Amino acid sequence: MVLNPAVPLHWIDTDVVFRLGLAAVLGLLLGLDRELKGHSAGLRTHGIVCFTAAVMTVSAIALYHQLATEGTRMDPLRIFEGTGTFVGIIAAGLIVVSKGEVRNLTTAVHIWLAAIIGIACGAGQWPLVLVAALVAVVMLTVLGVAEERWLKHRERGSGTDAE
Structure with missing residues (x-):
């Protein structure tokens, strides 16, 4: 079996450590x-997905530069x-439809976002x-608070008015 040459551990690059970290x-x-909201796929899941996507990206880019020669058709994309x-498989397993209501859709998309940010890192x-990262925090946290405060309150309020 022909393998690429191994990279010695003493060649640990601070840029790689920064990207992965x-x-x-x-x-x-x-x-x-x-x-904090008590939903599935919390700290560890998102941390691992984002980190793993970054490791996979760094590895693919490094292998491309290490193995690419004239005439090779490697595609790091x-x-x-x-x-x-992979993330689609995980996300599909998270999404649940019960009694006409979709659950965990935001969690599934959240995991996809973590993977893409990991690739960019x-x-x-x-x-x-x-x-x-900034847009994600605004959309997921700030809009989540606003939604809970105003939109869910309005839904509950309209339900009690009708009774």
């Missing part, structure tokens, strides 16, 4: 919202295909990581 931290922060398939796309 940031992915883990952002994944944990994304999961914090779910954890297949990482998105693999990640999308692994690729070192820092402006994209920053914008995605």
Whole structure:
């Protein structure tokens, strides 16, 4: 079996450590919202998904640069295909339809978001990581609080008025 040359441990790159570390931290922060609300797929799930996507991305990019030669047809973008398939399987298992009501849809999308932010961390796309993380926090936390405060309150209020 022919393998690529191993990378010695003393070659640990601080950029790689930063990319993976940031992915883990952002994944944990994304999961914090779910954890605080008592939903499934909390801290550990989001942290692991985001970190794993970053590891997979760093590995794919490194292998591409390590093994690519003139005439090879390697495609590091297949990482998105693999990640999308895997996260889709996880998300599909989370989504439950019961009595006409869909549950865990936000959790499933949240996991997909963690994977994509992990890929961006692994690729070192820092402006994209920053914008995605900020938008995610606003959409998931701030809008979640606003929804709970005003929209759910209005639904409950209209139900009691009708009685």
